[in-house]
Amino acid sequence: xxxxxxxxxxxxxxxxxxxxxxxxxxxxxxxxxxxxxxxxxxxxxxxxxxxxxxxxxxxxxxxxxxxxxxxxxxxxxxxxxxxxxxxxxxxxxxxxxxxxxxxxxxxxxxxxxxxxxxxxxxxxxxxxxxxxxxxxxxxxxxxxxxxxxxxxxxxxxxxxxxxxxxxxxxxxxxxxxxxxxxxxxxxxxxxxxxxxxxxxxxxxxxxxxxxxxxxxxxxxxxxxxxxxxxxxxxxxxxxxxxxxxxxxxxxxxxxxxxxxxxxxxxxxxxxxxxxxxxxxxxxxxxxxxxxxxxxxxxxxxxxxxxxxxxxxxxxxxxxxx
Numbered sequence: 252x253x254x255x256x257x258x259x260x261x262x263x264x265x266x267x268x269x270x271x272x273x274x275x276x277x278x279x280x281x282x283x284x285x286x287x288x289x290x291x292x293x294x295x296x297x298x299x300x301x302x303x304x305x306x307x308x309x310x311x312x313x314x315x316x317x318x319x320x321x322x323x324x325x326x327x328x329x330x331x332x333x334x335x336x337x338x339x340x341x342x343x344x345x346x347x348x349x350x351x352x353x354x355x356x357x358x359x360x361x362x363x364x365x366x367x368x369x370x371x372x373x374x375x376x377x378x379x380x381x382x383x384x385x386x387x388x389x390x391x392x393x394x395x396x397x398x399x400x401x402x403x404x405x406x407x408x409x410x411x412x413x414x415x416x417x418x419x420x421x422x423x424x425x426x427x428x429x430x431x432x433x434x435x436x437x438x439x440x441x442x443x444x445x446x447x448x449x450x451x452x453x454x455x456x457x458x459x460x461x462x463x464x465x466x467x468x469x470x471x472x473x474x475x476x477x478x479x480x481x482x483x484x485x486x487x488x489x490x491x492x493x494x495x496x497x498x499x500x501x502x503x504x505x506x507x508x509x510x511x512x513x514x515x516x517x518x519x520x521x522x523x524x525x526x527x528x529x530x531x532x533x534x535x536x537x538x539x540x541x542x543x544x545x546x547x548x549x550x551x552x553x554x555x556x557x558x559x560x561x562x563x564x565x566x567x568x569x570x571x572x
Contacts, residue, residue, distance in 0.1 A: 298376055298422075299519060300324040300369060302356065302411070303383025305336045307493035308430065311508035312382060312515045317344050319520065324373075326352040326365070326383070356383055356407035357393045359561060366414035375422035378519045379415055381408030381429040381465075386499045390452035397560060398449040404461035409468055409557040416481065423480025424525065427472065428518045431485040433533065435463035436541045441549065447560055454499075466531055466540050467550040468557070473529025482528035486514045489534070 299316055303309040305327030313323045317340045325340070327333040330353050337348040352368055354361040369376065384404050391399040397406065408429055412419075419425040437459040445451055469485040476483060490496065491511030496503065505511075517535045518524055531540040543549060558564060 296320055296322055297378055297520070298322045298324065298373060299378040299380065300326065300352075300376060300415075301380040301382050302326045302408070305329065305332045307495065308488055308491055308508050308511045308515065309380075309382040310336060311512035312380060312519075313340060313349075314343060315509070315512055315516050316519065317349070319516075321378075321520070322349070324350045324352060324369070326354065328353065328355050356403050356411075357399055359395065359406070359410060362407055362410050363414065366411060369415060370418055373418070376415060376418045376425065377422050378426045378428065379412060379419060380515055380519055381412065381427070382515065383407065384430065384461075384495065386454065386458050386495050388454050388499065390449065390457075392448065395560070397447040398452070398457060400454075400457040400461050401447055401449065401464070404458070405464040405468065405553075406557055406560055408465065410561040410563060412472065412483075413561070413563045416476075419481045420476075420479045425481050426519060427469075427481060427483040428515055429465050429469055429483070429485040430488055430515060431465040431469070431531065432459075432462040433487040434459040435466055435544060438463040438541070438543060440543075441553075443552065446556060463541075463544060464553050464557075466544045467553050469531070470529050470544065471550045471554045476528070482524075482526060484518050484524065484528065484530050484532060486518060486532040488512070488514060 299321045301309050301313050301316070301323060304313040304323070304325040309325075313325050313336070317323050323340065325333060325336055327336070330351070333351040333353060334348075337351055341348040350372065352365050354365040356362060385400055387399050393399055393402045395402070412427055419427065434455070437455070441460065442451070449457055466485050469483050472483045488511040490503065490505045491508055492505035493508060493511070496505055514532055514535050518532060527537075530537045531544075532538065
């Protein structure tokens with residue numbers, strides 16, 4: 252299915268101004284999502300790393316969390332752009348500028364370097380928000396021979412979470428929040444033979460699969476991390492007015508980045524979800540993802556693919572901590 256057809260099928264028509272959830276209008280979303288979410292009292296001044304936080308939903312998430320008193324660590328690919336966001340956040344909080352991590356998440360060597368920077372700078376990490384994402388209209392491969400969307404949207408959060416898991420566990424109770432998408436519902440089968448290069452490329456299909464994998468990653472990680480004090484959940488942010496959306500689907504109606512950030516902020520901070528793990532959320536509500544995401548064999552196979560491509564025996568690393 253092409254991207255326009257997929258969006259139309261799922262209720263993104265400009266005349267109805269609906270997001271994916273049937274019957275949920277933009278006005279209703281603005282009413283049911285509170286402007287701020289109080290931070291769990293057990294997480295005093297949490298340290299929160301947000302990937303892809305120099306623009307869009309990530310930037311809005313960082314802004315909201317900083318205003319709530321969190322110590323945010325921002326990430327981006329561009330130092331100059333990142334420094335502008337640092338100054339902006341410092342102006343909001345009246346505190347020192349937050350730390351900036353610069354890394355290209357399509358490159359595993361840079362992800363490893365970023366993780367090393369985090370573990371060397373911080374004695375704890377309360378929340379990791381895997382927010383960064385990409386939509387590639389045309390097929391591109393990373394230097395590792397992996398299709399770019401799959402690499403950035405799935406392998407990057409997989410690898411970064413594994414590399415930071417020791418610190419997250421040391422900081423327990425801690426949280427991992429991964430921004431997925433209801434685009435995952437368009438995945439009804441997986442062409443295993445086409446991974447990871449995806450030679451038979453379809454832009455929407457690649458994006459949907461990467462977000463599908465984020466959800467299965469969340470479910471698998473929650474199962475493996477049970478008893479560690481690290482809770483992990485994922486979410487659909489809503490169809491949000493970001494650079495990604497404008498590039499992929501210009502003209503489609505969308506909620507603001509601030510509105511798109513609210514479920515991320517909720518899962519990162521709210522005491523309502525303290526200790527809750529292995530769930531998928533939409534509009535700050537737990538909802539059920541597609542049946543295929545709950546298939547244990549599919550979860551295990553996508554996990555093994557990520558282990559092989561990132562060269563991390565993550566299940567053993569988590570269980571042996």
